[in-house]
Amino acid sequence: MSPASRPTERPVAELQTLRLPMWNVVVWNDPVNLMSYVVWVFRTLLGHSREEATRLMLEVHHRGRAVVASAPREHAEMNAYRLHHHGLWATLEEG
């Protein structure tokens, strides 16, 4: 490797130590939204597979909440906003 290429290695290593903190998007149980609708939202909005979307919906239903996505804060807030647009009770917490 030539000396000229070395400076590009440092930022990569530094970036690895400067990883952005992750935030969890939590969806809470509620007595109105339908199970089928929640699965559809998880499928279309978050891109979960049918199996994962169903598993998360059941976790919300039985345990009261589920972490449905994790991302850097700005991205997590966008997901929470989109879930609110779909009427789901979504909150954010540091991962």
Place this chain on the structure above:
Amino acid sequence: MSRFTAAGQKVLVALEPEEVAVLSRLPALLGSVGAAWDDPAQDRLNPEAYPGDLIASREFSRLTEKELTEARSADRERFADTLHRLRERPVLHSVEAAAWVRVLGEARLVLAARHGVLGGGPAAAEDDPPESVDLVELTEPPPETDPELLLVDYLGSLQDDLVGELLTGMGEGT
């Protein structure tokens, strides 16, 4: 005949005139959210993003409120427009069907919240086992006798049918 039938990227709609009349009330219902200062539907549709952190929650609301209001308004307009032309063109494209699903769900939340069905969320998870949160258990008198809660059930059956067809269109059965 089913009320919704998936056909590729479209959904065919077959609603009775009485059903269309009922649904035509929904845009006005949703447009009324927040008109009264103590409207419980307002809080239900806009939950705190950061429970226990009022400052962060307010900042989140400040950043998203305008866009969220506009998105909901666009859904209502799309719903009203497509409902109005159902007799001539009983078809929903995927974007229109998604707006229908959201409007039906939002209307259910608004009606339920205004009838005291406010369980769920972080507070309910702390107070009660989630299995105890149930629409039928929380309503008094029983929902079968309350026209507005009957409407919640009816809109739920419509939403469930439409979601089932959309999932079918995604390549999976219900």
